[in-house]
Amino acid sequence: MLFDDDPPPKLVGIARLAASSDLLEAKRQVEYLELETRRFIGRGSGRMRSIWTINPYRGCEYGCKYCYARYAHEFMELRDPELFERKIYAKQFQAPAFRAEVRRLKAGDTVWIGTATDPYQPAERRFQITRQMLEVFAEESGLDLGITTKSDFVARDAALMARIARKNRIRVHLTITTLDERLARMIEPRAPRPALRLAALAKLTEAGVPVSVLAHPVMPLINDSEESLDAVCAAAAGNGASSFSAAPLFLKPCSAQVFLPFLEERFPHLVRRYRERFEKAAYLKGHYPEMIAERVERIRARHKLASRREPECPAPRLQGDQLELFPALSKGPGTVPALQRKVNRL
Numbered sequence: 001m002l003f004d005d006d007p008p009p010k011l012v013g014i015a016r017l018a019a020s021s022d023l024l025e026a027k028r029q030v031e032y033l034e035l036e037t038r039r040f041i042g043r044g045s046g047r048m049r050s051i052w053t054i055n056p057y058r059g060c061e062y063g064c065k066y067c068y069a070r071y072a073h074e075f076m077e078l079r080d081p082e083l084f085e086r087k088i089y090a091k092q093f094q095a096p097a098f099r100a101e102v103r104r105l106k107a108g109d110t111v112w113i114g115t116a117t118d119p120y121q122p123a124e125r126r127f128q129i130t131r132q133m134l135e136v137f138a139e140e141s142g143l144d145l146g147i148t149t150k151s152d153f154v155a156r157d158a159a160l161m162a163r164i165a166r167k168n169r170i171r172v173h174l175t176i177t178t179l180d181e182r183l184a185r186m187i188e189p190r191a192p193r194p195a196l197r198l199a200a201l202a203k204l205t206e207a208g209v210p211v212s213v214l215a216h217p218v219m220p221l222i223n224d225s226e227e228s229l230d231a232v233c234a235a236a237a238g239n240g241a242s243s244f245s246a247a248p249l250f251l252k253p254c255s256a257q258v259f260l261p262f263l264e265e266r267f268p269h270l271v272r273r274y275r276e277r278f279e280k281a282a283y284l285k286g287h288y289p290e291m292i293a294e295r296v297e298r299i300r301a302r303h304k305l306a307s308r309r310e311p312e313c314p315a316p317r318l319q320g321d322q323l324e325l326f327p328a329l330s331k332g333p334g335t336v337p338a339l340q341r342k343v344n345r346l
């Protein structure tokens with residue numbers, strides 16, 4: 001236990017670099033800092049071990065209530081989970097160093113941009129790190145790139161991505177969890193509205209960039225009804241998406257610290273059931289994930305969309321005995337009255 005007169009802990013590695021970062025700009029409650037970076041491209045972990053990951057920023061201003069990437073700030077000894085959305089670190093970009101790392105990749109390697117941050121969050125308008133990285137990728141061939149975002153600003157790079165696609169595979173994974181703007185504002189408070197994301201989808205596909213729409217995470221009794229998921233899939237198909245997927249919410253401790261208080265405030269009637277289901281494990285097991293997988297398969301077939309090629313974030317691990325989540329849901333789509341509705345190693 002730390003007492004007030006304990007000496008401050010000695011910071012090492014990424015925590016030391018973060019503590020010595022220069023302040024670039026502060027707006028509202030958001031601070032932008034510059035982070036010295038030794039390596040831009042890291043190895044994925046767990047199910048993502050076979051892929052390379054790039055996160056141009058640390059932290060994400062969008063502040064999604066379910067965000068699993070908040071753990072990335074813990075490596076910098078920033079323990080308050082809300083700092084993830086208020087202290088945004090822009091990696092100090094150096095094209096020659098980045099190019100040297102890219103050139104060490106092999107033909108066919110998969111590289112995922114945005115596994116623990118959104119590469120098109122507001123910071124990108126100013127620092128343009130994602131764009132500078134894509135410009136380097138445009139010089140290469142034979143790579144397999146995936147970009148995950150929920151920002152309409154991704155459309156800025158449609159022409160550049162189309163150029164990359166001539167010699168590489170590239171796919172944008174655009175997250176749209178609901179078309180209900182009121183619900184979207186609640187769960188993804190500073191992310192662009194769903195309608196803006198759909199407009200970006202149309203621009204990307206028009207430019208010839210393949211886009212998958214991800215309705216992750218599916219939150220029980222919040223956005224999991226057949227009607228809600230079908231509406232997202234229909235809009236995805238109508239705007240040119242080539243694939244659609246959705247997987248249930250998982251709650252690691254860093255995300256539970258934000259998500260559960262959010263539920264208490266906005267969906268108090270669901271708190272007890274969420275606590276019971278997530279108390280012992282971060283991933284839901286049993287009937288519920290199977291029901292959602294069947295529902296998504298049915299919806300995808302209805303709109304003639306494929307399933308995405310690769311996971312962009314850890315998908316729920318289905319293992320162990322069946323555990324029925326929200327028994328009422330097994331009888332039909334879940335409804336809430338009036339509301340139907342990813343660490344780069346340095």
Ligand code: SF4
Nearest residue numbers: 060063064067117118
């Ligand atoms: S879920 Fe993605 S977009 Fe939302 S806060 Fe986390 S990193 Fe940003």
